[in-house]
Amino acid sequence: MRKAVILVSGGLDSATALAMAQADGFQCYAMSFDYGQRHQAELQAAQRVTAAAGVSEHRIINLDLRQFGGSALTDEAIDVPTSGNEEAEPEGIPVTYVPARNTVFLSLALAWSEVLGARDIFVGVNAVDYSGYPDCRPEYIAAFEAMANLATKSGVEQHHLSLHTPLIDLSKADIITRGTALGVDYALTVSCYQANDESAACGLCDSCRIRRQGFVDAGIADPTPYY
Amino acid sequence: MRKAVILVSGGLDSATALAMAQADGFQCYAMSFDYGQRHQAELQAAQRVTAAAGVSEHRIINLDLRQFGGSALTDEAIDVPTSGNEEAEPEGIPVTYVPARNTVFLSLALAWSEVLGARDIFVGVNAVDYSGYPDCRPEYIAAFEAMANLATKSGVEQHHLSLHTPLIDLSKADIITRGTALGVDYALTVSCYQANDESAACGLCDSCRIRRQGFVDAGIADPTPYY
Secondary structure: OOEEEEEOOOOHHHHHHHHHHHHOOOEEEEEEEEOOOOOOHHHHHHHHHHHHHOOOEEEEEEOOHHHOOOOOOOOOOOOOOEOOOHHHOOOOOOOOOOOOHHHHHHHHHHHHHHHHOOOEEEOOOOOOOOOOOHHHOHHHHHHHHHHHHHHOHHHHOOOOOEEEOOOOOOOHHHHHHHHHHOOOOHHHOOOOOOOOOOOOEOOOEHHHHHHHHHHHHHOOOOOOOEO | OOEEEEEOOOOHHHHHHHHHHHHOOOEEEEEEEEOOOOOOHHHHHHHHHHHHHOOOEEEEEEOOHHHOOOOOOOOOOOOOOEOOOHHHOOOOOOOOOOOOHHHHHHHHHHHHHHHHOOOEEEOOOOOOOOOOOHHHOHHHHHHHHHHHHHHOHHHHOOOOOEEEOOOOOOOHHHHHHHHHHOOOOHHHOOOOOOOOOOOOEOOOEHHHHHHHHHHHHHOOOOOOOEO
C-alpha cells in the first residue's frame, strides 16, 4: 500500500477526504494541529475521526499561531461573525481566515511525508463553499505542489509528490453524500468555529451555516448536536 | 520605512542578509526557530546578532522538528559528517538536510509578514556553497514566492509579496566581504553544526569547513573560536 499524509482537522471535510484516500487504497498518516484555535473541540473530533478510520498513525503538532494573531480563530479580540452580526463584516476575505494557515500546515505535512517516504499528501480544501479563503483556491494548491516538488529530496530524486484535493470541486451536499456512502460518521466531526466543550455547535457561524445547509441539500439527516 | 521579515539563524549568512536588508532601508522583523537542533548555540547567536543589528522585533518560534527526525541535525541517531568520516557519506543530499526545513520556516515568516503588513521576506540562502540542499536552489525560491502570492490576502489584494535572497549568487568569500563592509561582527555568529555551549566551533563539519575557507578566500581574519 502507498503511504499518504493527510491533514485532519476534526471537521466534516477532512473526515471525508480521509475516507476517500482510504477508499483509493492509501495507508493514511493523519496530522492535526493544536494551534491555539478557539475551537479546541475539533482536536478531540480529530482523534475520534482518525480512531474510527483506523489510520496508521495520528500526530498532533503543537504550533501556537496565536503568537501571530490576525484572525478571529486565534485572537480573542476579534469576534467570530455569526448570522446575528454579519453586517459588521467587511467584504472579501473573512476575519476567520488564519494568516498562511494552510501553507504552514502543508509545509509540516511535507516534512513528515519526506521522512515517511510518502509521495502523496491529502487535504480536504474545497473551492465551492470555501468561505473566501485564498489558500483554498485550486491555483494555490497547484502552486504549493510545484513548490513542494522543488523543496525536497523527492523532487531532486524525480519522485513526483502529489497534493490531492479530492473535495476541491464538490459542493458541501456532494461531500456529505460521498462521505455517507463511504461510511463516515459525521456525528464524530466538529465544524463549528465556537463549539463548546461537549462538541456541540452554535449553528450560527459561517461554518455551521454552510454545513447545516449541506445536510439539507443532500437530503441526509444532520447528526450535529447544536447548543 | 518598509517592513521586512527576515529569517535569522545565528549563522554567518543570515547575519549578512540582515545587514543587507537594513542597508536597503528595510525595518527588519527577525524570526528564529527553536526546532530541536543539535546546535542550540546558534539560537544564542541569533539573539546576539539581532540585538547588535537593532531589529524592530525578534521572535523565536518553538517548533520541534525532532518529532519528524530524518536529519543529522535533529536526530541523535544520525552522525554529523566531518572531514574525519566523510567517506561514509553517500553522494547527493547530505544527511544534515532537514526535511522541508526552509519551507516550514518560510511559511511561518509568511504568516507573520501577513499580520505585520510586510510585503518583503528575506532569507540568507545561498546556491553557490549550498551544501546540496534542495531548498536553497533559485528555482525553489521562485516557486515559493509564486505560491506565497496565491496563499495570502496580499496575493488576493494584488500587493506583490517579494522573497529576497541577497546572497543567492555570492560565494562565501563574497558574503564575508560584503558583510564586513557593512559592519557585521562575525564573532557573534555560529555556523558549526556541533558548536559547544560556549559557541566554539568544531572546525571539521561541512559548515565549518566552508566558513573557514570563506575567510581565507576573502583575505579577512577569521574571528571564529574553535574548540
